[in-house]
Amino acid sequence: MYLMDTPYGSGPLPVWERPEPQPRAAPVPLSREKIAATAIRLADAHGLDGLSVRGIAKELGVGPMRLYDYVTNRSELLDLMVDVVYARIAGSARDAGWRATVLAVAHATRAAALDHEWFADLLGGRPHLGPHALAVGEATAAALSQAPGIRGIEDLQRALGALNAFIVGAIRREVTERRTARATGTDEAAWQASHGPYLTRMLDTGRYPTVARLVHDGAHLDAGETFAHNLTTVLDGITAGPHA
Incomplete structure (x- = not known):
C-alpha cells in the first residue's frame, strides 16, 4: 500500500500517483488503461448499475482479485473511466x-x-x-x-x-x-401525441394562455442547436x- 501524509493523517496515494503493479507471468497482461477501457465498454452497454469488478474480470478473462492490484475499489475504477x-x-x-x-x-x-x-x-x-x-x-x-x-x-x-x-x-x-x-x-413526439387530447382540454379552459402559446406557436427545437x-x-x- 502506498501512503502519503496529509493534514488529516496518513492516507493512500490516489490512483493517479500510484505506479502500475509489476508485470506478472500470467496469460492475460493487465494495465489500468486496459481495465478502464473494458469498464467503459461495459458501462456504455449496460450503464453503471451493470458495472462490477466481477463482470470486468470476466470480460478480461482473469480472476476478480487480479483487478484489485490495479484499483482498490469501485470509486477508483470510476475515477479512471x-x-x-x-x-x-x-x-x-x-x-x-x-x-x-x-x-x-x-x-x-x-x-x-x-x-x-x-x-x-x-x-x-x-x-x-x-x-x-x-x-x-x-x-x-x-x-x-x-x-x-x-x-x-x-x-x-x-x-x-x-x-x-x-x-x-x-x-x-x-x-x-x-x-x-x-x-x-x-419518443417525445409520440408522448406529446398521446397526451394531446388531455392537454387540449386543459388549454381550452383559458387558464394557461402562455403555455398555450408555447404549444401552438412554438417550433420543435433541435437539441444540438438549442x-x-x-x-x-x-x-x-x-x-x-x-x-x-
Whole structure:
C-alpha cells in the first residue's frame, strides 16, 4: 500500500500517483488503461448499475482479485473511466481565443456524454481530479479568466459555477430524455401525441394562455442547436460584467 501524509493523517496515494503493479507471468497482461477501457465498454452497454469488478474480470478473462492490484475499489475504477473521457474533451481545448476554447470544451463535453451516457451521471458532484479532468478545468478557467467581464477570482468562480451548472443541467436533461424514450419505447413526439387530447382540454379552459402559446406557436427545437444557442446566451451573460 502506498501512503502519503496529509493534514488529516496518513492516507493512500490516489490512483493517479500510484505506479502500475509489476508485470506478472500470467496469460492475460493487465494495465489500468486496459481495465478502464473494458469498464467503459461495459458501462456504455449496460450503464453503471451493470458495472462490477466481477463482470470486468470476466470480460478480461482473469480472476476478480487480479483487478484489485490495479484499483482498490469501485470509486477508483470510476475515477479512471471518467478521466479517459476527459482525455477526449481535453483534446478540444486548442490554443485559441478564450471564447472559442470555452465553446469547444462545452460542446466536446456534451458529445462525450451522449456517447457515454453514464458520464452524465457522474457530472455535477465533487470535482473530478484526474490529470485530464484537471487539464480540462485549467483550460476552461484560464480561457474564461480572459473574458472582458471577469475582473477577479470571485468573478471567475461565479462564472465557472454558472457555466458548469448550465452544461451539466442541459446534458443531464438530454440524456434523461434519450433514456426515457428507450425505456418506454415512446419518443417525445409520440408522448406529446398521446397526451394531446388531455392537454387540449386543459388549454381550452383559458387558464394557461402562455403555455398555450408555447404549444401552438412554438417550433420543435433541435437539441444540438438549442444547446449551442443557450450556451452562447449563458456565456454572453456571465462574461458581460456586473449589471446595475
